[in-house]
Amino acid sequence: MSYRLDLTVISQCEQQSRFGLTLHNLSDQALKNWSLHFTFARWIPVETLSSGQLEQLGSYCVLRPSQPETLAANGHFYTEFTLETTPFLLHDQGIQDAFINTAPDDHPVQPLPVEITSLSLLEPPVEQLSIPLPPAKDISLIPLPDSLIRLNGEFRLNAEVAVSVPTDLAAGCARWLQSELETLLHEDIQVAPQGQIRYHHDDTLAEGAYLLEVTPNTIWLRAGSTAGFTHATASLLQLIPTTPAHHVQASYLLPAVSISDQPNYSYRGMMVDCARHFHPVRRLKHLINQMARYKFNYLHWHLTDDEGWRLEIEAYPALTDIGAWRGPNEVLKPQFLNIDRRYGGYYTKVQVRELIAYAGDRGITLIPEIDIPGHCRAAIRSLPALLVDPEDRSQYRSMQCYPDNVLSPALPGTYTFLKTVLQEVCELFPGPYVHIGGDEVPEGAWSDSPASQALMAQYGYRDRLELQGHILQFAEEVLRSRGKRMMGWEEATEGNKISKQTVVLSWQSEEAGLTCARDGFDIIMQPGQYTYLDMAQGFSADEPGANWAGSLPLDTVYSYRPLASLEADDPVHQHILGIQAGLWSEHITTQSRFEYMIYPRLLAVAELCWTRPELRHWQDFKARLNGQLRYLDQVGINYRRCE
Incomplete structure (x- = not known):
């Protein structure tokens, strides 16, 4: 890179910080009629600049030398400024992006790329926060349901299962379930009157509430509302393991459970x-x-x-x-x-x-x-x-x-x-x-x-x-x-x-x-x-x-x-x-x-x-989170690691 931009904290107190900004010309060519364009999330008071002229609109700043000035090859430009701000603690608080322009003011801007170094801070480094997780629970539902009872046996999920949708209230979430299962099993999933996965309307259940029962032969999703059927579907999807059954491709063993649940907030x-x-x-x-x-x-x-x-x-x-x-x-x-x-x-x-x-x-x-x-x-x-x-x-x-x-x-x-x-x-x-x-x-x-x-x-x-x-x-x-x-x-x-x-x-x-x-x-x-x-x-x-x-x-x-x-x-x-x-x-x-x-x-x-x-309960949540992280890994989500 031919140009580099450094921002350094020179001094700081509770509500004021002084910064030094240095633009390096690392090329073998002098820069004439140059201006530095960069983004910075804080307001820079122009009267505090030790050198140069600054225009700022939002985060977009244009810095020019006070007088037309050539930036010599292998030379640098330096200025300082003061912000009325608490001390900076994160590198992300520094300059976000930058380029140099040498085109005349009445011509389109022609950006020249600039390398930006990390903001140099006065505070000593702090170790990355680690949150150790206990072993994953066998059933790691998030959010935690009102009631979950483990039953005997397991349900084998494979491409031979079908979905039964006798109520229009479940039509949307059934399409969602089909899509997820087809992605997982690499086969089309059929909708049939007597499918092994059955949506059932139960008007005794409140808005958003559901009952989910997984048995070795049938999965029942009961609700009295579209929201309830959707929530039951979400819990069912979370019960699917991240790895197939042993020696059987595209076949998953779901634990037999009985879940009764409803939301705390609407x-x-x-x-x-x-x-x-x-x-x-x-x-x-x-x-x-x-x-x-x-x-x-x-x-x-x-x-x-x-x-x-x-x-x-x-x-x-x-x-x-x-x-x-x-x-x-x-x-x-x-x-x-x-x-x-x-x-x-x-x-x-x-x-x-x-x-x-x-x-x-x-x-x-x-x-x-x-x-x-x-x-x-x-x-x-x-x-x-x-x-x-x-x-x-x-x-x-x-x-x-x-x-x-x-x-x-x-x-x-x-x-x-x-x-x-x-x-x-x-x-x-x-x-x-x-x-x-x-x-x-x-x-x-x-x-x-x-x-x-x-x-x-x-x-x-x-x-x-x-x-x-x-x-x-x-x-x-x-x-x-x-x-x-x-x-x-x-x-x-x-x-x-x-x-x-x-x-x-x-x-x-x-x-x-x-x-x-x-x-x-x-x-x-x-x-x-x-x-x-x-x-x-x-x-x-x-x-x-x-x-x-x-x-x-x-x-x-x-x-x-x-x-x-x-x-x-x-x-x-x-x-x-x-x-x-x-x-x-x-x-x-x-x-x-x-x-x-x-x-x-x-x-x-x-x-x-x-x-x-x-x-x-925090400890219980961490154990269930550990189980959910396996799913995030499976689908390739880039999450912040806990440990």
Whole structure:
């Protein structure tokens, strides 16, 4: 590599760190009229630079020498800067990607690759976290069922078995079971009236509950609902061993058991961010299949943000023609990784319908998120004639370092845009929920907008947050008219305009969820300190991930008990619909990294969602996890090793 970039921590204290940045020209050619383009997740105050000029938009930084300067062959450029931040502990907190450009400003950028060394930290190294696992249990179901009784004998599963599906309630999960068995046995599996695997409708069982009985001759899956049949199927699939019966290829011996089970929470979710980095349909299908296996029932699909718009909207093709792509020569500038090229993608409506059907067979409902009124830069840059207020002189910087990512509450175009987009979303997604974000609107937004100030006067608003509430109230009315229930992050309650019918997802802390529940909102708990799977899984600097919510090892995830400080009979508990894991994708571009951050922690979240707290036991979970890791190995999932 001809160019190298080093970032070093020079000094640090509790809330301030000084960094040194060195660009090495290792080639035998001098660089003229050069600029360094790199991504860094923190805001760099330009006044702290010891040398050079910096422009920053989001994570994308362009550094130039203070005066036109040649970077000599085998020479280097050095500068320092200060951040008001706690000490860096992870290599992932350093520079993520970089290139050099020597093209004139009025020409397309022509990236030259740069090698980036690991962030040099002052903290001493910490050993990789190890969680020793006890021997695997013979039956290692996750999540733990209410009741499991081992019976005498075994059921031989081979290509001669057939599936009996006398009720339409089991049609989808039966297709899922067929698909899994055909992949495992390498043969077609027949559907027949008297199949050895039998779905049976039992209307005495509650929603989501099931009975699974495996005998030497027959497997019975009993439920009174589609969800119950899906959960029974998931348990049956987990009973299949990872290795065939001795000396018999494509033949598996399942233990005879009787299982009675039902979920503790009705909502068991996983959120995936596809806006920061685009995840292809095949990756999402793979995840959905695993979610179903561990009895999740909702995939919260984060489709829009500052860095990308990922959903086809027929009324506004520019949202994907422009907003789905970023790069050094695109309207949306690069962010995070892959910054030297055109990067992005989006989901067509055909692909979305295909994914909805695939998830539906596995008992999973897709919840789209269209993030408003903040996190809207991709939309605003795609539709400036509709969404930009030319008279707005407000100055702000969002949490992710953008000065122009908030919809205007005073523009008619904002409401035209919202109604049009949300109506198309409602037509596309059959599920009951649509998520509208509502988080991280920066201080200063709308403060110097004559139109916004006039709107406040018109409605008698005294707090700028009421403008956010004004927009969200409109969105809620649109969704309600289409039979949907609105969801939002806890900041959506600010401005006091949305109704108590909105479901609030609490992400900043447990306390934020408790506050909303006490105010009468139904809530889903997703506190970053326990459920954010983009957090590092240990304390070593080499652990991939972020740590703003702290490191999140497997045992910390498993320890979570929502609102455990409340008395068991406190009515606030009735407002907790469930728990959700989350995966933000600023650092995640590959299948390998995607899986590494999710597994095995997703299995711990599955047990939090499903199993009654009094039945959970850490040592027992670890033994069952050890058994499940054999399956993850079998299907080639790249999980973080426990030992």
